[in-house]
Structures are given as C-alpha cells and as structure tokens.
Amino acid sequence: xTDRDESKTGPRAGGIAARAMAARGASAPDYVSGLNPEQxxxxxxxxxxxxxxxxxxxxxxxVLTTRIAHILATGKAWPSQILAVTFTxxxxxxxxxxxxxxxxxQVEGMPWLGTFHSIGVKMLRKHAELVxxxxxxxxxxxxxxxxxxxxxxxxxxxxxxxxxARTFANMLDGWKNKGLEPRNIAEGDAxxxxxxxxxxxxQAYQDRxxxxxxxxxGDLLMHPIAxxxxxxxxxxxxxxxxxxxxxDEYQDTNVAQYLWLRLLAxxxxxxxxxxxxxxxxxxxxxxxxxxxxxxxxDNILRFDKDFPxxxxxxxxxxxRSTGHILGAASHLIGHNEDxxxxxxxxxxxxxxxxxxxxxxxxxxxxxxxxxGEAIEDLQxxxxxxxxxxxxxxxxxFQMRTFEDRFVTMGLNYRVIGxxxxxxxxxxxxxxxxxxxxxxxxxxxxxxxxxxxxKRGLGDATIRLLHDYARAKGVPLIAAARQxxxxxxxxxxxxxxxxxxxxxxxxxSELLGTTKHTELAEQILEESGYSEMWQNDRSAEAPGRLxxxxxxxxSMEEYESLPSFLEHVxxxxxxxxxxxxDAVSIMTLHSAKGLEFETVFLPGWEEGLFPHQxxxxxxxxxxxxxxxxxxxxxITRGKRRVKIWFVSNRRIHGLWQTTIPSRFLxxxxxxxxxxxxxxxxxxxxxAGGFGNYGASRWDGAAAFNEGAYRTPGWRRxxxxxxxxxxxxxxxxxxxxxxxxxxxxxxxxxRAGRGHNQPPRAGLGLYSSAKRGGPREIEGExxxxxxxxxxxxxxxxxxxxxxxxxNGTVALVDGNKxxxxxxKAGQKRxxxxxxxxx
DNA sequence: ATCATCTGTTTTTTT
DNA sequence: AACAGATGAT
Numbered sequence: 001x002t003d004r005d006e007s008k009t010g011p012r013a014g015g016i017a018a019r020a021m022a023a024r025g026a027s028a029p030d031y032v033s034g035l036n037p038e039q040x041x042x043x044x045x046x047x048x049x050x051x052x053x054x055x056x057x058x059x060x061x062x063v064l065t066t067r068i069a070h071i072l073a074t075g076k077a078w079p080s081q082i083l084a085v086t087f088t089x090x091x092x093x094x095x096x097x098x099x100x101x102x103x104x105x106q107v108e109g110m111p112w113l114g115t116f117h118s119i120g121v122k123m124l125r126k127h128a129e130l131v132x133x134x135x136x137x138x139x140x141x142x143x144x145x146x147x148x149x150x151x152x153x154x155x156x157x158x159x160x161x162x163x164x165a166r167t168f169a170n171m172l173d174g175w176k177n178k179g180l181e182p183r184n185i186a187e188g189d190a191x192x193x194x195x196x197x198x199x200x201x202x203q204a205y206q207d208r209x210x211x212x213x214x215x216x217x218g219d220l221l222m223h224p225i226a227x228x229x230x231x232x233x234x235x236x237x238x239x240x241x242x243x244x245x246x247x248d249e250y251q252d253t254n255v256a257q258y259l260w261l262r263l264l265a266x267x268x269x270x271x272x273x274x275x276x277x278x279x280x281x282x283x284x285x286x287x288x289x290x291x292x293x294x295x296x297x298d299n300i301l302r303f304d305k306d307f308p309x310x311x312x313x314x315x316x317x318x319x320r321s322t323g324h325i326l327g328a329a330s331h332l333i334g335h336n337e338d339x340x341x342x343x344x345x346x347x348x349x350x351x352x353x354x355x356x357x358x359x360x361x362x363x364x365x366x367x368x369x370x371x372g373e374a375i376e377d378l379q380x381x382x383x384x385x386x387x388x389x390x391x392x393x394x395x396x397f398q399m400r401t402f403e404d405r406f407v408t409m410g411l412n413y414r415v416i417g418x419x420x421x422x423x424x425x426x427x428x429x430x431x432x433x434x435x436x437x438x439x440x441x442x443x444x445x446x447x448x449x450x451x452x453x454k455r456g457l458g459d460a461t462i463r464l465l466h467d468y469a470r471a472k473g474v475p476l477i478a479a480a481r482q483x484x485x486x487x488x489x490x491x492x493x494x495x496x497x498x499x500x501x502x503x504x505x506x507x508s509e510l511l512g513t514t515k516h517t518e519l520a521e522q523i524l525e526e527s528g529y530s531e532m533w534q535n536d537r538s539a540e541a542p543g544r545l546x547x548x549x550x551x552x553x554s555m556e557e558y559e560s561l562p563s564f565l566e567h568v569x570x571x572x573x574x575x576x577x578x579x580x581d582a583v584s585i586m587t588l589h590s591a592k593g594l595e596f597e598t599v600f601l602p603g604w605e606e607g608l609f610p611h612q613x614x615x616x617x618x619x620x621x622x623x624x625x626x627x628x629x630x631x632x633x634i635t636r637g638k639r640r641v642k643i644w645f646v647s648n649r650r651i652h653g654l655w656q657t658t659i660p661s662r663f664l665x666x667x668x669x670x671x672x673x674x675x676x677x678x679x680x681x682x683x684x685x686a687g688g689f690g691n692y693g694a695s696r697w698d699g700a701a702a703f704n705e706g707a708y709r710t711p712g713w714r715r716x717x718x719x720x721x722x723x724x725x726x727x728x729x730x731x732x733x734x735x736x737x738x739x740x741x742x743x744x745x746x747x748x749r750a751g752r753g754h755n756q757p758p759r760a761g762l763g764l765y766s767s768a769k770r771g772g773p774r775e776i777e778g779e780x781x782x783x784x785x786x787x788x789x790x791x792x793x794x795x796x797x798x799x800x801x802x803x804x805n806g807t808v809a810l811v812d813g814n815k816x817x818x819x820x821x822k823a824g825q826k827r828x829x830x831x832x833x834x835x836x
Numbered sequence: 837a838t839c840a841t842c843t844g845t846t847t848t849t850t851t
Numbered sequence: 852a853a854c855a856g857a858t859g860a861t
Contacts, residue, residue, distance in 0.1 A: 087850095087851080088850085088851075089851080115851065116851075117851050118851090142850095161844095217850095217851055218851095220851085289849075290849080290850080292848075292849065292850095293849075293850065293851085394848070394849080395847065395848050395849075396847080396848075396849085397847055397848090417850085451837095454837085454838080456837065456838095457837090458837045458838080459837085460837085461837095570851080571851095587848080587849060587850095588848095588849080589848080589849045589850075590849085590850085608848095611848055611849085612848095613847090613848065613849095614848080614849090629849085650852080651847085652845090652846070652847075652852080653846095653852035653853075654852085
C-alpha cells in the first residue's frame with residue numbers, strides 16, 4: 001500500500017480520530033447514552049462478525065455511525081482502517097455527515113467510506129495494470145455501453161433489430177452482478193443471444209473495453225475480485241489495512257458484492273486459528289427490494305455460515321412511526337412467506353394518532369389534484385413544512401402528473417432521482433468533449449461529438465476513419481490525426497477534421513497548465529458547442545445553456561478535469577438545492593432510508609403496484625418483493641400515511657381501467673381509515689375494494705382464487721354475494737353520472753369533467769349498506785349487472801369522459817365496442833358511458 | 837450530409 | 852402519447 005495513512009503518521013490534530021478521542025467521556029461515552037440495549041450491543045460488539053437485523057426506523061444508521069465513532073473513540077482503529085460500504089451515494093453522504101456530527105465537525109480521513117462502486121474504482125485505479133487497464137481508465141455509462149455493444153453486434157454480422165443491444169446490456173449486467181466472467185456463464189445463457197454468440201460477444205466486449213482503456217459499472221467489482229483472487233499479496237495488504245468492515249443494506253448485496261466482501265473479510269487461518277473478522281453487516285430482509293438487480297436476500301440468511309460464531313442482534317424497537325403505521329406495515333408484510341420474521345413495535349402507541357388513510361380517485365389527474373389539496377391542507381391547517389412531506393411512486397412515469405399539477409397549483413416540489421443531471425443530452429456532449437481531452441483513447445466520446453455541432457462529418461467520413469483506425473490499431477483521435485495527412489478523405493471533410501484534431505491537441509496541451517474550469521469553458525466555446533445552443537431557437541435551448549453553466553460551476557469543487565469526470569461517472573447525480581421548502585417526489589426505491597412526517601402513496605392498483613412485470617417475471621417472489629416495497633413505502637411515514645388508488649390510468653398512451661391493489665386488502669382494518677366522502681360507509685372490507693371493479697371479475701377467475709384468503713377479501717366476497725344480483729359495486733350506469741356531477745360541483749376546474757375530488761362519493765367503495773341497494777345522495781347507485789342488460793344498443797350515441805362522443809358498434813354484456821369520433825374504436829365498459 | 841417523415845417501441849426500480 | 856431510430860427525400 002503506497003498511500004500514507006494515519007496508522008503511520010498518528011492522528012492528525014483536528015482529524016476525526018483525534019476529535020473522537022477527545023469526545024470520549026471517562027466512563028460511558030455520551031454517544032451511547034441515548035441508545036437502547038440492543039443498539040448499544042450492536043455498537044459495542046466491535047469484535048468478531050456481527051449481523052444486525054434492523055427493522056425500518058429502528059435506528060440502523062444511528063447504530064452504524066455510532067459504531068464507527070465508537071471504534072474511533074476507543075482507538076481501535078484509525079479512520080483509514082475502517083471499510084464502510086453503503087449501497088447508495090446518498091447513504092454514504094449521510095453517514096459522513098452523521099459521523100461528523102457525532103465526532104464534531106466535518107469528516108475527513110474516512111477514505112474507505114463509500115458505495116461498493118466508488119470503493120471499487122479506488123482500488124482499481126491503484127491496480128489497474130493488473131487487469132490490463134491504465135490507471136486513468138474511463139467508466140462507461142449505460143449509454144456508451146449500449147452504443148459499444150451495438151457496434152459489436154453489427155461487427156458479428158448479427159441483425160441488431162433481432163438482437164437489441166439493450167437486451168444484451170441487461171444480460172451482461174446480470175452476469176456481472178453474479179460475478180461471472182465470459183467463461184463462467186451458463187451455456188444456456190450464452191446460447192440465448194445472438195445466434196448462440198453470447199459468450200463470444202461478452203468476451204469481445206471485454207476486449208474492446210480493454211482497448212478503450214475503459215470499464216463498465218460491473219467491472220468496478222469484477223476487476224477487484226479478479227485481482228484479489230490472483231494476487232494474494234495485494235489481498236493480504238487490504239486484510240491488514242481493514243481492521244473493521246461495516247456493510248449497510250446487506251440484504252441488497254448481489255453475488256459480486258458478496259464475493260468482493262467475502263474476499264476482504266474472510267482472513268486466512270494463522271497458526272491454525274481463524275483470524276478475527278470484524279465485520280458488521282446491517283440489513284433488513286423485509287426491505288430487500290433490489291432482487292431485479294441481482295440482490296440476493298440469501299446473503300443475509302447465510303451470514304452465519306460465512307462467518308461462524310456471528311453475533312446476531314435484532315432491532316425491533318421503532319422510533320419513527322405511529323402505532324397505526326407500524327400496525328399496517330407489519331400486517332401487510334406478514335403476508336410474505338420468505339422472511340426472517342421481525343415485528344416492529346413502538347413504545348408510544350397512541351390511539352389518537354391518525355390511521356393510515358386509503359383514498360380513491362377517478363384517474364391519475366384527480367389523484368394528483370387530491371394529493372395536492374391534501375398537501376395544501378396540511379400546510380394551512382397544521383402548519384406543516386413541505387419538506388416534511390413526500391410522494392412515493394412505484395414507477396417514475398407517475399411523477400409527471402404530480403409535477404404538472406403542482407406547477408399549476410404553484411406548489412413547490414422537488415423530484416428526487418428523476419431525470420438525472422449528468423444524463424442530459426447537453427451535459428453528456430460536454431462531458432464527451434472533456435473525456436476526449438483527458439483520455440485520447442476514448443473512442444466512444446469522440447464518436448459522440450465529432451459531428452456535434454454539425455460540421456459536415458457524416459457517416460461516410462466516420463466510417464472511413466473507423467476503418468483506418470482499425471487497420472492501424474490506434475484510437476480514433478490518433479487515426480484522425482494521421483488520416484488528415486493522407487489522401488483518404490475528400491478535401492472538405494479532411495480540412496474540417498484537421499481543425500477538430502488541432503483543437504483537441506491544443507486543449508490537451510492546456511490540460512496541465514490552464515485551470516480546469518477555464519479550460520472547460522474554452523473547450524465549449526472553441527468547439528462551437530455553446531454557440532450551437534445559442535443559435536438554437538427551441539424552447540429548451542436556454543435551459544441547456546444554463547445546465548452547461550451549472551456544469552462548469554459544479555466543477556469548481558474538483559481539482560482537475562479527470563477527477564471531476566470520475567465523480568460524474570460514479571455519482572451520476574447532482575446535488576439538489578435542499579434549501580427551499582418543497583414536497584419531495586420520488587420512487588419507492590429511492591425513498592428507502594428516508595423518512596417523512598407525511599407520506600403519500602399513490603397508484604396502488606393492480607398492474608402498477610404490484611407491478612405487472614414483477615408478477616410476470618418474478619412469480620411469487622416477485623410479488624413478495626413488491627410487497628416489501630409497499631412495506632418500505634408505509635414505513636417511511638412518521639405520522640401520516642395516505643394511500644391512493646384510481647380507477648383509470650393511462651398506460652402506454654391509452655386509458656385503462658384499473659382495479660385496486662391486492663395490498664389494500666392486506667391492510668388491517670384496525671389501523672386503516674378508508675376515506676369516503678359519502679353517506680354510508682360500511683367498513684372497507686365489506687363495502688370495499690372487493691366490490692370495486694366488479695366488472696373486472698367477469699373473466700377474472702384467478703382473481704377470486706389463490707392468494708385471496710384474507711379476512712378483508714372474504715368479507716368482500718360475502719358482501720358481493722350478499723348484494724346479490726344487482727348491487728355489486730359501481731358498474732351501474734348511473735354511478736358515473738352522479739360522480740361526474742359531483743366532481744364538477746366541487747372540483748373547481750370546469751371543463752374537465754373527469755377530474756373529480758374524492759369527496760364526491762365515487763361509489764368506488766359502493767358505500768355499502770350491507771345487503772341492499774346503495775344510495776348516494778339519495779339516488780340509487782347500482783343497477784343490475786347480473787343479467788347484463790345493457791341500456792345501450794348498437795348505433796346509440798354515447799359519451800365517454802376520456803374518449804368523447806362516439807357510436808356504439810357492439811354490445812357484449814357490460815363491455816361495449818364504441819367507434820369514437822376522435823379516439824377511434826375502443827372497447828370500454830358500459831359504466832363509463834353516458835347516453836347522449 | 838441533412839432534414840423530414842415514418843416506423844416501431846416504450847415504462848420499474850439504479851450503482 | 853412520446854420518443855428514438857430508420858428510411859427516404861432534398
């Protein structure tokens with residue numbers, strides 16, 4: 001190990017260790033005083049393997065950070081001797097801040113606290129030559145990766161439509177997540193792609209990466225693993241260095257990460273004795289939500305075997321949420337079979353706390369509006385900060401509706417993990433320029449910008465350049481430099497290319513001398529890239545220029561262009577201004593680890609949540625992962641959780657009727673309030689979701705069978721039969737009309753009839769008075785659907801809230817085919833139509 | 837070489 | 852519906 005660390009130089013004055021030691025009290029240090037016994041055990045059991053099973057909100061991060069502070073304070077290790085791995089950059093950042101708070105001041109000197117990937121790069125930079133890379137290798141992002149794969153597929157003379165690069169990229173990712181090299185992948189997998197050329201493509205891809213002096217995300221783990229395996233001396237150095245290893249979110253580690261960790265943690269025997277492995281993994285099997293990305297919950301279950309004699313500590317005392325929220329979450333997650341089984345509890349149950357709310361909406365727009373109103377309400381009436389509220393969605397496309405709504409309302413919001421700064425077109429272009437300057441072998445970057453802005457260097461020229469480069473075996477930039485001295489190109493492109501090459505050479509020379517921010521600016525100016533956007537009259541051009549400025553600004557904090565590029569590749573996410581008061585909108589996945597006073601959970605509908613794809617691809621375990629996601633969502637809330645579902649959602653551009661998520665049925669009545677505006681509410685089991693969407697049951701036998709054994713479901717069934725012919729749900733034609741008018745009346749947004757606030761009494765819960773026809777505002781809600789006697793017949797003119805006017809073309813029970821004047825022919829439910 | 841139009845695909849989650 | 856990529860016209 002060449003870098004200097006504190007084990008050699010001693011604690012620096014003002015360094016973290018020094019401060020930690022100063023903070024240590026004579027007896028029990030005060031940093032443990034606020035801990036409960038389990039937490040304290042997790043902090044103080046520093047020696048040997050420890051597995052902490054930490055339920056949501058049980059102070060997991062606190063334990064981790066305090067443990068580190070404890071190790072430092074007791075002088076067991078220097079900061080540089082602690083390896084602390086987190087799953088996300090956000091988590092790493094937070095840990096740094098919190099350790100800093102414990103120890104006082106900023107954290108410096110924890111060089112090995114970071115994500116698997118950032119630590120991986122750090123190691124790889126040091127030993128790059130061992131895997132055939134140079135220390136300044138580039139990290140490819142998904143976009144580069146796909147472009148490269150596409151080239152390879154074409155080079156193999158495969159049809160790139162039949163064998164999409166994206167698919168292969170996903171396969172690659174899967175293999176690397178499992179720690180598989182080309183020779184190790186399953187035969188079947190290898191044959192499954194590109195006419196059986198999967199393995200060859202993988203190998204070709206790796207070879208190409210090497211010649212580009214690049215690696216992808218997976219390699220940041222794969223390469224270190226290979227190095228550890230083939231160079232025991234290097235591994236031994238790391239063994240010696242890392243006295244303590246801490247791993248956050250252990251349930252989310254994949255096989256590659258597991259192998260990497262195990263190599264670092266398992267020490268060879270010495271004098272017949274296993275050396276102490278001071279590894280502490282913290283996780284929660286109930287929050288394992290990255291199975292689709294190769295995470296193996298199994299890792300957490302196997303901990304004992306990997307590290308014999310492990311101490312297992314359970315944290316079940318929840319400090320975050322109310323009893324109702326915990327009750328709802330626990331009951332829901334109880335439906336999972338594959339779990340270690342923890343039960344969260346709180347010391348402060350309070351029956352006055354608000355129950356978990358379930359709300360119904362007509363469509364996604366109404367949902368957004370209702371959520372917006374609820375937010376304003378909390379703001380106004382309860383004086384809540386927007387910062388204390390979050391909307392957690394299953395899929396990012398859901399965010400847009402909320403954004404649209406909040407913009408018109410003038411409500412501050414902040415999208416977390418949305419379209420990423422560094423993924424924007426202009427940013428990627430600019431970065432490509434910088435990459436070319438820093439890494440002359442970066443062909444992908446060069447290709448990206450040779451003709452951006454348009455210079456007249458089209459396909460033909462690039463192809464020639466490519467061939468030339470391949471023939472000479474040099475990178476594209478080098479080839480370009482040579483080719484302009486030959487007669488290969490026509491004069492016009494040749495001169496243009498010569499200018500481009502000259503530019504890059506000039507910039508490269510400035511790299512060492514000019515300040516990097518100035519150089520960056522200069523590159524964007526001289527290349528004509530800034531000008532390109534200045535001349536662009538499109539609406540987004542000014543924003544793009546602004547982003548470019550922001551890019552330069554954010555470079556200030558880094559010392560050089562290369563180090564900035566590294567940051568970008570790893571983080572991909574720019575800091576957001578956390579200053580202003582704003583509602584957060586994010587996916588459930590990115591919400592993990594966070595908490596909010598109030599949490600909104602929209603989109604609880606079958607197909608969206610649980611997501612259809614999880615169901616299709618993951619079967620039961622897929623469903624269980626979705627349920628864990630729901631659990632994560634609910635447990636983000638400290639005081640209020642408000643769930644929404646709607647009956648219409650636009651998917652792939654067309655409106656679809658949706659039915660409520662099965663997860664709603666899995667919530668315990670005792671902790672849940674079904675928000676209903678109207679008259680009689682007969683309990684949500686009885687009145688409720690079961691009845692909703694009765695029309696969907698027509699062919700949905702599967703829906704009735706199998707998984708549905710919950711009390712709520714049975715009640716729903718009972719109610720359904722109870723209602724007998726004619727009272728099932730809201731399929732009655734008049735229902736729509738009533739709700740429609742209700743919506744208009746209080747909706748406050750005329751002209752958009754389909755928008756309608758929840759108070760209008762959708763009949764979604766069918767406001768069950770058990771056993772009888774239901775009434776809403778004095779009107780009979782349900783009509784017979786049993787005999788399917790449609791009020792419509794072929795040729796009738798009808799109106800649909802989404803599709804507008806049309807003519808009935810076919811009647812099939814309560815499903816009608818309608819030729820809409822504008823929207824074309826659609827198959828719709830009778831209940832969505834009104835006679836005109 | 838570049839632009840316009842047409843096609844097909846897409847939308848789960850992320851380091 | 853929105854977008855990317857491909858194709859054909861200028």
